[in-house]
Amino acid sequence: MEFSLLKMVLVALSTATTALLSYYGRAVFHDGIRPIMPEFIEGRMKRPELASISFGLSVGFIASVGIAFTLSTQLLNPWLLFLPTDILGVFATRAWLAALLGGTWGVAVVAGISVVHSALTVFPIDFIGALGELSSPVLAGFALFPILAITYQFGWKKGAFSAVIILLVRQMVELNWILPEDIHLLPEAGQLFVGTLLLALFALWKDRGKTSSEKGVHSIFEKRTRRILQGLPFFAVTGALIAAMANLGYFAGSEVSIFTLQKAYSAADPSHTQALIQQAALADFLRGIGFVPLIVTTALTTGVYGVVGLTFIFPIAYLAPNAVFAAIGGALMISLEVLILSKAGKALEKFPSLREASDSIRTAITQVMEIALLLGSTLAVVKMGEFTGFSIFVALYALNEVLGRPVVRLAASPLAAILTGLILNLLYLLQLFTPAAG
Template sequence: MNLVNSVIVVLLCALTAFISHMGMAVFHDGIRPVIPEYIEGRLHRSEMASVAFGLSVGFIASVGIGNALATNLLNPWLLFLATDIIGVASPKKWIAPILGGLWGILCLSGIGTVNAVLTGVPIDLIGALGELGTYVVTGFALFPLIAIIVQFGMKKGIIAAVITIMFRFVGPMFSTVSGDSWTMLIGVILLLGLCIYEDIKNKSNDDSDALEGNVFSERVGRIRKNLPFLMVAGALIAVACNVHVFAGSDVTMFDLSKAYAMGNTPEAQALIHTAATNEFMRALSFIPLIATTAVTTGVYGVAGFTFVYFAGYLCPNPIVAAIVGALIILVEVLILGYIGKFLGKFPSIRSASDNIRSSMNTCVELALLIGSINASCVMGASTNVGAAGGFIITALIYLINEATGRKIMRMAIGPIGAIATGLILNLLYLIGIVTLI
């Protein structure tokens, strides 16, 4: 982590805390509808801060910190959920960027220090954690099929699954596109096709007037007034991705972590392009959710539709990344009104946004759990307790979490369980119960 990269992270955290304080943009979808309540005088800042803290602290402590330790990359849950809280809780607008910058410094120093300590332990924890991301991309690619089943029923879901699996197996034979990319592409096409067909069949277009009313126009106009700040945020995020200190999602961070460790090799570039493709597809899938909440609240997403991540991974240098990131946010905001009107004509696509998000979470949860078990088995296999010894510790942590009301969310419990397994095995090694083989 060099000085320039550190400055980028500090500036990014300072700016996102400031735009959160000003009600321009936040990362957490659940906070976005609360901000107009404060702006229009129906909610106190302290109450808004309590909501932001309650919605985000669990994600920061689990997904944010857990994934950062597993990949040595910063992520949105660690940075932006915290700057959401810092921004809305700050009593003055000049305090927010100062506290946001300090949070960036803490993340940089804290994660680096912890990783340095874990790298030196007798039983290889950091190396084994590379197994966490083995199936994330493959599992994530299944989300459109789960969304189809939830929204349109088992019959259409099974038909869609058969079509998708056929393309997954056959597509790579006739193209350079990976099986995972085929799975996601065909699944998304089928999901959107079913949504549009359903609305045309039912002629369900009577919601458009609601999105075209005065409130809609006023709130889209408010987002456009904030464009300079939003564009700078987009530029900084793209640069952070480009300099290899930040990953935009759990779908890409594990591939990126492996790629960056390889250096500038053909294999690394292939992994980065795979990650970028998956990030692009993820961004396409999130447009209905982000656009709908933006046009109805007047509060944008910190990373927009998240295409800035994709640009940051692929741009040749930080200067180009900054320009492209800013331009992406500019285009997104300028066409936001048109996207809102389109979604008004196809309410099934808007309805699919919740199904998409929950399906993504379900698929990634499963993939991370399997990867975490693999990582624990690798750690156990290097000792006298064997792979089964590593498995039983992680499995017990997962089952205790389920039995006690899921204190830690499922997306985080796998990586946390794997990290805890590594720490426990190393502790047992120090006291002589576990030995290396």
């Protein structure tokens, strides 16, 4: 992971602004902290208590998902950067202290991760290189989430029908039967588009002729939406900084894009790189759709937004021609989201099946990513140390399951793969393991 002064400056500024958003109670990254924030904002909870709760909810994700994903991909991620700024922002007693603590965390991450990664690359057994195998099943696996989401919400018959259509489209794209030869489209992109379209059509068909009976407490919504609007300048600056980082290849927005982006940045063929970046953008766009109802409804009821908004700044950032356009697009996108927040909430009331579809999407994405990362981690540890590596990996993964999953499954596989690499190197130094030749 190469050190860059520009990278350090952008990361430090982004962590400083997100810490300020947390300090003022305008936005946090952790979805579980957002519902608690009104207790602090309205004076029923003190800063130290909220900071303690924030730390308890976030530390596991920082240590597992945040660190494991960054070490395995060389890309920064929001769990590593913004969960700590949630904590630092509510811990700080002054705005300047929140900004200072947030900025210091950003500097520490960039410097620390660079040092750790450089140190790991000199190990006798190159497990950092082997971790590249993690991304192999992610692209194909994620593209199948619409089938699972449709089955969850509409039953196995529609799920089976969708599976046939989606896999048929995949093969037609693979064989180049649909698009002109000069247009490069990954088969997975075709799968995602058709699958998501089918999911939306099933939901709209189910909602036909229905009218919403939900009135909502709109006066409270409007009052709390005004709190978010007051932070609009901070949101715009934060959106611009995060989008610039993502465009420059320093940062990935989610678990569904980080491994695809790693693959894109290491690809030798520019056309393949561009196709993978487009795939990552599409993946984050579809993931964002799945999280819209959750983020919008919690924002309206709590008056606290997400530091990355509805996450649509990420696809804009990946596809922008340069960092300047990405920053402008990120600022405009998150500002627009804030401005139409109340209207988005009212629109969601009219389509209950679409709201339910978002729950199915989130569940399906989590499950396919868990499976894909488990398979990718298995490939990585076999490459590191064949069946010795596999045995160590299975023992670590099973131990996490038996102990009640102190590390969430999404992070358990990559973290177990990293630990397997460290153990294999230790065994090598003790002359208890010899890697296969070649």
